[in-house]
Each structure stands twice: as structure tokens, then as C-alpha cells.
Amino acid sequence: MPAQGKHRSSKTRRITRAAAVVSAGGAALALPLIGATGAHAATGDTTAQTYTVKSGDTLSKIADAQKVDGGWKKLYDANKNVVGSDADRIKPGMKLTLDGAEQKASTTATASSSDSSGWVKPVDGSTGTAYHASGSMWSSGYHTGTDFVVPTGTAIKAVGPGTVVSAGWDGAYGNEVVIKHADGRYSQYAHMSSLGVSAGQTVTAGQQIGLSGSTGNVTGPHLHFEIRTSPDYGSDVDPVAYLRGHGVSI
Numbered sequence: 001m002p003a004q005g006k007h008r009s010s011k012t013r014r015i016t017r018a019a020a021v022v023s024a025g026g027a028a029l030a031l032p033l034i035g036a037t038g039a040h041a042a043t044g045d046t047t048a049q050t051y052t053v054k055s056g057d058t059l060s061k062i063a064d065a066q067k068v069d070g071g072w073k074k075l076y077d078a079n080k081n082v083v084g085s086d087a088d089r090i091k092p093g094m095k096l097t098l099d100g101a102e103q104k105a106s107t108t109a110t111a112s113s114s115d116s117s118g119w120v121k122p123v124d125g126s127t128g129t130a131y132h133a134s135g136s137m138w139s140s141g142y143h144t145g146t147d148f149v150v151p152t153g154t155a156i157k158a159v160g161p162g163t164v165v166s167a168g169w170d171g172a173y174g175n176e177v178v179i180k181h182a183d184g185r186y187s188q189y190a191h192m193s194s195l196g197v198s199a200g201q202t203v204t205a206g207q208q209i210g211l212s213g214s215t216g217n218v219t220g221p222h223l224h225f226e227i228r229t230s231p232d233y234g235s236d237v238d239p240v241a242y243l244r245g246h247g248v249s250i
């Protein structure tokens with residue numbers, strides 16, 4: 001089998017970087033923030049909703065029709081200042097807030113869609129050497145990423161929104177970009193021929209971050225792509241499973 005597009009031995013490499021102080025534990029705390037942001041947006045939408053009481057309405061009728069999460073009691077609680085002390089005394093023309101109506105459902109939908117929207121493959125190309133392929137050519141004893149077989153000069157894209165942690169030369173990986181995402185995971189793009197971003201820069205999903213190449217320890221041009229729990233070598237997780245978890249077809 002030809003060694004085209006693979007790594008050569010990099011047993012001696014050892015990465016240390018200032019950015020490495022970001023712990024996986026601290027990063028993991030960022031995960032609920034996605035949901036929190038989504039929930040906030042959803043709540044903002046629903047708080048703007050009001051309902052004008054019509055003749056013959058009751059709180060339970062309105063709660064059912066408007067799918068208020070928590071039923072008429074929740075609706076009454078949210079509108080005590082308008083309705084007064086007696087839940088039966090609602091009058092036509094009263095404006096009730098539907099705060100809480102369908103809140104649970106919208107929050108879920110918003111959180112899941114923001115999680116999966118916009119994520120892309122790092123490059124348009126087919127995958128070569130798979131994650132965890134074993135072999136003596138890798139310092140860890142197995143392949144820590146997934147390779148995409150693409151010619152030099154192919155656009156490399158950020159798989160999701162994030163912040164560039166580093167962009168520069170990294171030994172066996174050649175020209176490399178590492179991006180931190182909101183869920184505390186890091187994506188790494190190696191062997192690039194040119195870098196289009198710099199450390200500290202914010203990127204969007206699908207934004208071009210440079211061009212593919214064959215820099216570092218390679219026998220041919222390809223993109224080596226990793227997902228990590230820290231910015232550093234050795235904290236890799238399955239990149240294909242990760243991308244699929246974000247709705248990417250791969």
C-alpha cells in the first residue's frame with residue numbers, strides 16, 4: 001500500500017503551548033451555555049406574546065388553546081396583576097401575557113437547531129486514513145485524526161463557530177490552525193500550505209481559514225483533522241462522530 005498522503009514518524013515531538021492551560025474541565029463548563037443562549041432567545045420571543053381576552057373565555061380555555069406550559073394556573077400566576085385575586089374574573093379586553101406559553105418546546109427546538117446549524121466538513125474531499133487507524137508511523141501508536149485527501153491549495157474551512165487558539169508552525173503538523181468551540185472542544189487542521197487566520201480571531205462555521213498543503217511530516221498533500229478536548233496533542237476524540245453529532249453528513 002502506497003504511503004501517499006500519510007504521516008511519517010513523529011515520535012520525538014512534544015507540544016507545549018501557553019494556551020494549554022485551558023483545562024478540559026473548564027471547557028466542559030461552556031457546554032450548557034449553548035442551551036442557555038438558546039433558552040434566552042426563545043424566552044425573548046415568547047414574552048412578547050399577549051392574548052386579549054374574548055367574551056366567554058376562561059383561563060383554562062385560553063391555557064389550552066395557547067398551549068401554556070403549566071396550564072391555567074401558570075397563566076393565572078403570570079397575570080395576577082391584571083386578573084386580580086379571583087381567577088374566574090377575567091373580562092373581555094384584558095391583555096394577558098403568555099409568558100411561559102410553549103416556552104419549554106421553543107427552548108428545546110432553539111437549542112438543538114443552534115447546535116446543529118451551520119457546521120460543515122473541514123474541506124470538500126473524501127476521507128483517507130481513518131481515526132484510530134493503528135500503525136508505527138504515529139507517535140501515539142494510532143492515528144489521532146481523520147485525513148481528507150485533497151490537493152494542495154484546497155480551501156480549508158472552520159467546521160463550526162469558534163475562536164482561533166493558534167495559527168502557525170507546529171513541527172510534524174506543519175502549518176496548523178487550532179480553533180476552540182463553544183462546547184469546549186477544539187478542532188485542529190494540519191499540513192496547510194497557507195494560513196488565513198491568526199490567534200484570537202473569531203471565525204464562523206464554514207469560514208475559510210487557509211489552504212491545504214503538505215507541510216510538516218507528510219508524504220503527500222492532505223488535510224489532517226482532529227477534534228480534541230484540549231488544544232494539545234493526545235486529547236483527541238473521534239472527529240467523524242463529532243461532526244455527525246453536529247449534523248454534518250460525512
Ligand SMILES: [Zn+2]
Pocket residue numbers: 007129143145146147223224225
Ligand atoms: Zn492524519
